[in-house]
Amino acid sequence: MEKLDKTCSICLHDRKQPKILTCLHVYCCQCLLDYVNKSLKDGQFPCPLCRVQIQLPSGGVEEFKNLSEGDDVSGVDDVVDAITETDDLSNMNDVASPAAELGLCDVCESQTSVNYRCKDCKQNICDSCKKIHSKIPVTKNHVIIDFVDGIEEEEISEHSNHGNQSPVDPCPVHTSKLIEIYCVGCKTCVCLQCYVDESNRGVHNGHRILNLDNKDTQTKLRENLKCLNTNLQAQIDRLQKFSDHLTSKLSEIDICSEEACNKVDQQVQLISKLVQSRAEQIKTQINNTRHEERNKLEILRKEMEMSITELKSAIKDSLITLEGESVVKIVERNERNRNDEMKVKQKDLVVPDLQFPSFLPGSDVRDEVGRLVGECKNLKLQNFTLKFNTKTISRGSLDSKIELFDFVDLVWCLSADCKDDGRLSMYMFLIKSKTEKEMKVKIKYSFTILNKVESKSRSKNFNTEEFSTRKGHGCGRSNLINIKELKNPDDGFVDKDGNFSIRLSIQQV
Structure with missing residues (x-):
């Protein structure tokens, strides 16, 4: 299992005094305390990430199980063991099992209506994932077959072709020869005859070349691709961490909006029916702000999820390539993965300027209706990038x-x-x-x-x-x-x- 992330999804920094909830998510003690103070209702609050309702212990946030820095918690089972030292797991919310069950979509691991199979990825996919699969640049040209009508034909075809493969990396021009050279300058794989013919025409003059027939070169190319996969996984982790942070901000906007609307209702109870229309106007302003700010974050989060999906697909394709014997495909995959890595590194992961709905209640019942009910006030979160020079x-x-x-x-x-x-x-x-x-x-x-x-x-x-x-x-x-x-x-x-x-x-x- 993967090592648990030490980052708090609320503050996006390393966790301080980490507390484990019964849904197995972990947060800073202070972050969790501030969050619970805002969102607690009837003794329960929703987890900032998975939205599962958590029962607040009688002793408050402090009573949740601590996760020490020295604890070696390597997976969900270890977290459960850590919690059960003091807690009764009979009240824990049900956690969905992994998508190893027969009939689940291999991509989203949640849909059971699996109607298609990707011949390139060797995965069963649902209707929703098929639509996404067809839009992502890395997978849009993959061959998708109907699961019921085409799966048997695919398996028979693959079985009949097994053991009759053509020679690895044949030259498309000189079919009897194998590709042996990669021109770094032209970024092209050619056979020795092509290299000689094209060099005579001045195509490869002065370019550095790689001998693809050399075992050391092949090993280095494979190691480079593995390194790129590691880098891509690091970018996935970076995007996922930012996506989790956006999720916590979405939750914060919801909580602030609900809190503001509740204050509106409490204030309206003190006045007559004449001010009800004014109260509805304020709530509309709050909800409009909520929808606008949610749209900002949803668009950015979906972009992160799309990037994550593309990178995961690139890694999966790379692993398939590594299992094969084609050096050309490894070279091509190296180039594509390097471009994907550079593209993702250029993304600036900054939370956009936001407005958080709030409510300022009126105080003097003798004033006009507008002042009596109060007004909508949006609490801003804003980022400024200011430049300085060490010489000054x-x-x-x-x-x-x-x-x-x-x-x-x-x-x-x-x-x-x-x-x-x-x-x-x-x-x-x-x-x-x-x-x-x-x-x-x-x-x-x-x-x-x-x-x-x-x-x-x-x-x-x-x-x-x-x-x-x-x-x-x-x-x-x-x-x-x-x-x-x-x-x-x-x-x-x-x-x-x-x-x-x-x-x-x-x-x-």
Whole structure:
């Protein structure tokens, strides 16, 4: 079984004080506590990932089983064993069994109406997966046959052709010869006769070539393909982690929307029927925002799932290629997988700017209906990427580099400097309100020093803080990174001109 991921799907960072739910999903203790406070209803709350209803123990979140850093939990069975040390599994929700049962779709592992089979992938697929199979570039040209009418014919055909295979990698031009050479410059596999003929015409002049008949070359090509498969799996894990994070954000939007609508209902109960229409208008605004923001995340999540499916299919095709003897197919698969890897690496996995529905209740029943019921207020989550240069950051100079930005009708600044201990410090200040009136705002925020290798980026998350438009109100954070490490181009944080980027993520609460 695969090793369990140590990332919390709520905060998308390494888990702190991990707690195991009865559905076998694991989260940070504090993240789970904040989530339960928002979503608890009748002593139960839905799991942020699988949405299974979880019964909150009498002792609260702290009573869920701990998962220690030293625990070697290698699969679902081990998690179950860890839980059953103190918990009664008789109340656990039913967990779906793996798709090893006869009749399940080999792709989605859930549909039982399997009507088709892919001759290239050697998989049984359902109607839904067949549609996706036909759209993905990697699999759209595969041969799909009707499961009932064509499966027996396919098996008979494969059986009759077994043992009558043609020679491996024959030359399409000189059919009696085998392909022996790969021209790196032309990216073409040819036989020796083709190479000589084409070289005489100046086709391969000066190009590096590989002897495909050489065992060491074949071994290296196979190892390269295996390495590319490993890299593609790493990209799948990266996309899956981000997809899980999007799922938790979808859940958060739902919870905020439901909480806002409940507050609307509670406020409306205090007033007469005259304000009911106003209440419905506010709920419509909230739900419109909810649908708009969900659509943003759904589109992005579906894109992640599509990319994951394509990469998995590429790996499966690669494994089939590796089992075969054709070096040409291995060369071609190397090239396709390398292109797939480069394409996925270029994806910027950043949660889009979002608006979280909220509700501000009215307080004075003597005012007009609109003020009495309240108003819809969307709490924003926004990302800012601000650029700095190491040459402008001097030790002990607070105002060495400042970047301004706008958030919730307020003007803010982010300053960077170097402390005496040689470490980078960031300071954030609330400058003024665009409406020229004093304002207060509560936010959660995080700094991420971006690296060209995403896994090396440095992130710092901070608790909720209240800011006001009083002059000089702000906060600072030191010890983010050593300046020497930041300035070293080999570490990937700065470009050749000394520029580096800070991603500031702010969420209004």
